[in-house]
Amino acid sequence: MEKADKKASILEAAERLFTELGYEGTSTRQIAKESGANMSMINYYFGSKEGVFMEIMSKRIFGFNDQLLSISQDKLSCMEKLLKVIENYAKRILCNPGLHKMMHRELTLSQRPEMFLKVKNSMANNLVMIEQIIIDGITEGSFRPVDVRMLIATIMGTISNVAISPAKITYGTTLDINNEEDKTIITDRLIAHLKDLLIVYLTPNNDK
Amino acid sequence: MEKADKKASILEAAERLFTELGYEGTSTRQIAKESGANMSMINYYFGSKEGVFMEIMSKRIFGFNDQLLSISQDKLSCMEKLLKVIENYAKRILCNPGLHKMMHRELTLSQRPEMFLKVKNSMANNLVMIEQIIIDGITEGSFRPVDVRMLIATIMGTISNVAISPAKITYGTTLDINNEEDKTIITDRLIAHLKDLLIVYLTPNNDK
C-alpha cells in the first residue's frame, strides 16, 4: 500500500471511531487495527493520537466558514439571504452528522482547550453572519423586531437537533438519517420547515 | 465522615467530573481524590465506575417525565398547555445544564447501550407529549397545520442550544449561564422567545 493510501485509511478509520465512540473512548490500537496500519504509523504520520484528531477536525471545519460569506454579499433581500444561508448551513451539517456530533461533544467538554476554541470559533463565525443579516432586516423594516440571539439559537438548535437525535425520534416513523436516501428527504423537510417558520415569524404583521 | 456523607460526596464529585470531562475522560482515581474517599469505596457502594454513572443519571432523569404529564391533562387551551409544558421543560433543563450536556453526549455515543436507551426514552417521552398537544391543536383548528416533528425539533433544539452553547456565544455579550443570576435572565429570555415564536407561528392566519 502506498503512503497516501495508508495515511488516508488511518484518518478514515479514526474519524469513524471518534464519531462513534468519542475521543477518549477510541484507542490508538483500535485505529490501527481498523485501518490495517501498524500502531507506530499513527505517530509516524500524525505525531500523536491528538494529532490525528486535530487533523480530522481541522480539515472538516476548514471551508465551513468561507462558503457562507459569499452569500451574505449577494444582491438579495434580507429574507432571501437568510434562507439561502440557512439552507447551505443545514445541508452542510446534515451531509455529515457524525462530524457535527463530534463538534458538539467537544463543545461540552473542557478536555482539549485548543479543539474547543477551534469549534467555538467556527460556530461563532456562522453566528455573527446570520446575526448581521437579521439585524439588517430589522433595521430596514422588512423583519419584525425579535430577540436576535434567541432566534439564532432556534435556527442552529433546530438543525443540530435533527442532526444529532437518534433515528426515528425526530422525524416521522421510518426515516433514518444514516440512510442516504432518507437523508435527502429529511434535509429537504428540515429546510422547508425552517423557511416556513422564519417567513411566518419574521414577516411584519400587516394587521396592526 | 458518616456513610451518607461519603456516598453523597462520591456522587457529587463524580457528577461534576463526568460533566466536565466526560465519562471516559474521568478516572475513578480522580473521583476518589476529589471526593476524599478511598478508591475502593466507589466499587463498594456502586459496584463499578459505570454504576456511579448510572446512579447519577437515573436519579436525575427520574421525575423528569412525570412532572409534565399533569399539565397536559389540565383544563387549558392547547396553546396554554403547550406554552406551560415548554416553560417547565426549559426551566428544568436550564437549572442543570451540565446534566443536559451529559445526556446529549450519551445520545451521540454508542458506548453504553443501556444508558443510551435510558436517555433516549426520557427524551421520547417528552416528545410524544408535546406532539399530542400540537396535533390536538391542529385538529381542533386552533393551530396552523405544520410539520409537527420538525417543530418539536425546533422547540427542543432551541432549549438545548441555549443550555449547551458556551457562555457569551448564544446570548448577548456578558451573560453567563454558569452565573446563577444571569441564568434566571437567560431562562426568562428563552421562555419569552419561545412563547413569541410559537404564538406567531401556530396562530392561524386571519388574512386568508
Next chain:
DNA sequence: TTATATTATTCAATCGATTGATTAATTTTG
C-alpha cells in the same frame, strides 16, 4: 449491663489489562 457475634465501612497495596508512545530492527522504494 456487659460480653460476644455479626455486619458495615474503610484502608493500603496490588492485581492484570490497557493506554499512548517509543525504540530498534526490517522492508520497501527511488
Next chain:
DNA sequence: CAAAATTAATCAATCGATTGAATAATATAA
C-alpha cells in the same frame, strides 16, 4: 546505496477493579 516506510517488541504510566486486613457500628446473648 540512502531515504522513506513499516514492522514487532517494548516502554512507563495509568486504567478499573480486587484483595485481605483493620476499624467502626450494630445486633445478639448472657
